[in-house]
Amino acid sequence: MTDYNVAIMGATGAVGQVLLEILAERDFPVGELRLLASARSAGRAIPFNGSSIQVQELGEDSFAGVDIVLASAGGSLSKQFNPHAVAAGAVVVDNTSAYRMDPDVPLVVPEINPEDLAAHNGIIANPNCSTIIMDVAVWPLYQRRQVKRIVVSTYQAVSGAGARAMQELEAQTQQVLAGQEAEPAEFPHPIAFNLFSHDSAVGPEGYCEEELKMVRETRKMFHDDALQISATTIRVPVLRAHSEAINVEFAEPFPAAEAEAILAQAEGVRIVNDPAQNYFPMPIEASGCDEVLVGRIRQDISRPEGTGLDLWVSGDQLRKGAALNAVQIAEELIARKLL
Amino acid sequence: MTDYNVAIMGATGAVGQVLLEILAERDFPVGELRLLASARSAGRAIPFNGSSIQVQELGEDSFAGVDIVLASAGGSLSKQFNPHAVAAGAVVVDNTSAYRMDPDVPLVVPEINPEDLAAHNGIIANPNCSTIIMDVAVWPLYQRRQVKRIVVSTYQAVSGAGARAMQELEAQTQQVLAGQEAEPAEFPHPIAFNLFSHDSAVGPEGYCEEELKMVRETRKMFHDDALQISATTIRVPVLRAHSEAINVEFAEPFPAAEAEAILAQAEGVRIVNDPAQNYFPMPIEASGCDEVLVGRIRQDISRPEGTGLDLWVSGDQLRKGAALNAVQIAEELIARKLL
Secondary structure (H helix, E strand, O other), rough: OOOOEEEEEOOHHHHHHHHHHHHOOOOOOOOEEEEEEEEOOOOOOEEEEEEEEOEEEEOOOOOOOOOOEEOOOHHHHHHHHHHHHHOOOEEEEEOOOOOOOOOOOOOOOOOOOHHHHOOOOEEEEOOOOHHHHHHHHHHHHHOOOOOOEEEEEEOEEEEEHHHHHHHHHOOOOHHHHHHOOOOOOOOOOOOOOOOOOOOOEEEEOEEEHHHHHHHHHHHHHHHHOOOOOEEEEEEOOOOOOOEEEEEEEEOOOOOOOHHHHHHHHHHOOEEEHHHHHOOOOHHHOOOOOOEEEEEEEEEEOOOOOOEEEEEEEEEEEEEHHHHOOOOOOOHHHOOOOOO | OOOOOEEEOOOOOOOHHHHHHHHHHHOOOEEEEEEEOOOHHOOEEEEEEEEEEEEEEEEOOOOOOOOEEEEOOOOHHHHHHHHHHHEEEEEEEEEOOOOOOOOOOOOOOOOOOHHHHHOOEEEOOOOOOOHHHHHHHHHHHHHOOOOEEEEEEEEOHHHOOOHHHHHHHHHHHHHHEEEEEEEEOOOOOOOOOEEEOOOOOEEEOOOHHHHHHHHHHHHHHHHHHHHHEEEEEEEOOOOOOOEEEEEEEEEEOHHHHHHHHHHHHOOOOEEOEEHHHHHHHOHHHHHHOOOEEEEEEEEOOOOOOOOOEEEEEEEOOOHHHHHHHHHHHHHHHHHHOOO
8 A cells, every 4th residue: 555745835824733533543654754833843753553643844945745635724824824835746735715616726525526636726715614514414304405595593612713712712712611701822712611603704795714615615515606694793602613503405305313323324423312202412422523413403493394404413524624625535536536 | 669489490400599699689569478499499598679588488378478489490390380479379480392383472572572471370481592582682672663584593602401510611621721522411412612502302393492582482482373483492501691693674675774773762671782893792791791792793794685684682591581471470470469
């Protein structure tokens, strides 16, 4: 079996750390592993698969001999360094938002549109975390009946804002329990025992960037510009799994029992749906899982004609929402001989 | 000005305590104040308006001379004792779910349907907290254009499950931060850094009781059985204000700017809507407020014909969601000479 030289851009961040875990867990055929980060982290030793790897400073010359770059250092660094990686012959799986809507860059969730990988020009984009978690649950249903419209509300963990945001939630909660004032730093508002509208920029239509990502990226992956989506994205005091209440309107009736049977067979989905025990997806249980947990699968009572379904899902933001999906893309590139 | 003898059933609970605060704050014309609770709490002294009142054990003979009962001791105690209160000549404002759907009992939010009070037979029901907070924001819009359908997702504070649930959130969060296992008692699942589907019983259609309350109670107050609503109710690790993402479909186009102007004038509503600063309703700011905070008022982009609006609201569960609405009902009964 061939081994591949892998570089991780942003190796010391929250997603970078989970990328390392997942490469090891899945026995990814890693030859050399190059850990790239800012000058500040260079020289730090990071354990991987029983050995220890020194972090190197990210530079234009970091990519010689690299086959696959997993880029998770932020959009502006991707814009700056990905062209050098591609010029050096590597394929970049980019976990930032920099290239997602670029028509020359495939945007891929392997359970949804792996065939789009074939058109890559050296860069493949990994979708937004909230988008991935919604779409893994909606896609199996979409394949059976035309989806006309989705109304989704998110309950997003702080991990989406990075490792420091996770520390902020814990430290600030400790402060508030001690009777002290919350002092936001990573977030614009207190997060301890609070929640707020996602703090990405709000556009002229009143939707924030996070919400528009869910709309645009879903349309791109489903190859369906007619798909209508309204999203409300909310940050909640949860560490690392996003939950979402998803209302889906179909062009024809879709019985809930059929939907549950389809989802039970669907790749990347685990059904957690026990109404008698009031046991449904929860972020603390989704954390560490590869699958998106799906429950509360029910016929939307506000559409008596049977054309609506409601779902409640939780998925690990750092795994399927980011690092796992990126590694799955790399695996799919190998399987399809697209490297 | 006439004074009224007031009894509080459940005086030592989370809502009971806020009832006392609100009666004092609003200078409610209280003559005698009788604090009723279980035998366990009897004898306890509770401060009110500079004096101290001893809690009495709730009994069938507790209501002699009482004009108004504010009942917040749970549905089964209301069923048991309200008839005795009514027989003694009192009017009961009932904050439990026991009477809400009784066709002989008005269900009232004073900003919405105060005229329904006239038909009372001794008992008036206070709606569910999630219902009140949604309907205060939706009603002003409903009056201008026919509402066809609502899709709502809630982010519900633990106060709705009582004072012990509030203590559980704080104590359990402390435990989890100290590296200990969460030990749920009031809730079926851990609430620290977690969230879960509201733990009321799930019916055959897959909706839990809390969700069906939002449907049925809204229809009753709006006098509109054709109004379609799908709700997903979620408990979040927040202390005492509920938030809700509300998607409303109208029979005709409804411009967002017009909706914001209407809501800015609406009783019981405070607009918190500053997209440039990413500043919108938050539960920590709704806590202690009488108004429901409303923001993210935007045209639903998934309905290009302009017939959809999205709102994001937060309201104090203990105040407008319970105690304040009950006291406002009592004030309205006095103003309308219905006592």
